Amino acid sequence: MKSVLTIVSVQEAYDDLLRRTLAKLSCELARLIYLASLRDYNTAKYHHDGLSDRFSPELAAQALALAHRDSFAKVAALPLQDLVKQMEIYLQSSHEQHIDVLRAWWRLEPYRMAIPMNANPTVAALFISNVKLALAILPQVLRAALPCPSAASPLP
Amino acid sequence: MMPITLSIVSGVVLTIFLWRLWKNTHVSEAGLPFDANLSDEAVASCPGEFVAALFSPRDLEFVSQFDSEPLKELFLRERKAVARAWVRSTARAVHQVMQEHVRISRSSQDLDIGTETGIYARYVALQAVCAFLMLSIGLAGPVRLRHLSLYVYRLSECLDHAHSALKAATETKELQGA
Numbered sequence: 001m002k003s004v005l006t007i008v009s010v011q012e013a014y015d016d017l018l019r020r021t022l023a024k025l026s027c028e029l030a031r032l033i034y035l036a037s038l039r040d041y042n043t044a045k046y047h048h049d050g051l052s053d054r055f056s057p058e059l060a061a062q063a064l065a066l067a068h069r070d071s072f073a074k075v076a077a078l079p080l081q082d083l084v085k086q087m088e089i090y091l092q093s094s095h096e097q098h099i100d101v102l103r104a105w106w107r108l109e110p111y112r113m114a115i116p117m118n119a120n121p122t123v124a125a126l127f128i129s130n131v132k133l134a135l136a137i138l139p140q141v142l143r144a145a146l147p148c149p150s151a152a153s154p155l156p
Numbered sequence: 157m158m159p160i161t162l163s164i165v166s167g168v169v170l171t172i173f174l175w176r177l178w179k180n181t182h183v184s185e186a187g188l189p190f191d192a193n194l195s196d197e198a199v200a201s202c203p204g205e206f207v208a209a210l211f212s213p214r215d216l217e218f219v220s221q222f223d224s225e226p227l228k229e230l231f232l233r234e235r236k237a238v239a240r241a242w243v244r245s246t247a248r249a250v251h252q253v254m255q256e257h258v259r260i261s262r263s264s265q266d267l268d269i270g271t272e273t274g275i276y277a278r279y280v281a282l283q284a285v286c287a288f289l290m291l292s293i294g295l296a297g298p299v300r301l302r303h304l305s306l307y308v309y310r311l312s313e314c315l316d317h318a319h320s321a322l323k324a325a326t327e328t329k330e331l332q333g334a
Binding site for chain 2 (some may be wrong): 019031076077080081120121122123125126130131132133137140
């Protein structure tokens with residue numbers, strides 16, 4: 001009985017997270033990056049103050065982990081063309097210089113932190129590979145869309 | 157004298173070719189994002205939709221639109237590495253399933269020889285096709301091996317189901333006997 005209640009509560013917390021926070025983000029890639037940022041680097045445990053206040057830290061962590069897995073599965077399954085579009089939307093919503101974001105992603109590979117803890121190794125490898133390819137394609141797409149010299153300059 | 161020299165030269169060329177192929181495979185293994193031994197789900201099979209996407213021509217067609225040879229080369233290099241990682245993890249998972257299956261079979265009282273022979277034949281076929289895929293991915297690229305990879309996926313699923321059925325039956329009998 002207790003486990004059924006827990007599952008229902010996790011689902012409630014998940015729905016709450018989806019409605020209040022994730023729905024407001026610009027694209028699935030933005031949701032994935034946001035969810036990964038709520039995970040502690042050392043312990044891989046998720047923290048969200050608002051969600052913890054409304055439910056409990058444990059339920060909030062479970063809901064965040066569930067949301068992270070779901071979001072990762074969606075992004076990892078995207079065809080390359082769709083991933084490039086998602087990255088374009090993500091860049092436009094970041095309010096940063098496109099070239100700065102692209103350069104940081106290219107050099108530091110922060111997208112590796114977006115992989116959930118127990119992701120299938122092949123799916124994780126496909127995700128990393130697709131993001132690398134999308135980063136190589138994006139300057140060409142941006143060059144075609146916006147004749148802005150900063151966006152068009154080649155990556156190191 | 158000539159045929160002997162030709163045989164030696166052919167042997168040397170074949171050895172170099174196979175060594176380079178092995179080295180290529182070995183190097184790409186080091187570039188994997190995870191140590192499979194550290195992951196809880198290392199033996200879990202990759203979902204079918206990802207296998208289909210990995211060997212699909214769709215992404216290659218998209219990349220080809222940009223008419224950039226370096227981009228196409230990068231794409232092929234990346235896809236080959238991921239495809240090899242999938243073949244390796246599938247072969248490893250199948251091997252682990254078979255090891256567990258043999259362990260359960262040893263303690264089982266009423267094995268069906270026909271079913272067991274079928275399972276072993278599938279295992280041998282899978283390992284052979286995986287070895288072939290590992291070599292062919294480097295030569296032909298993943299897109300041309302789409303049907304073979306999906307065949308490997310389906311066969312590994314069949315083996316997994318057959319093993320799960322025996323495991324469930326053995327556990328049920330153990331519970332009834334207890």
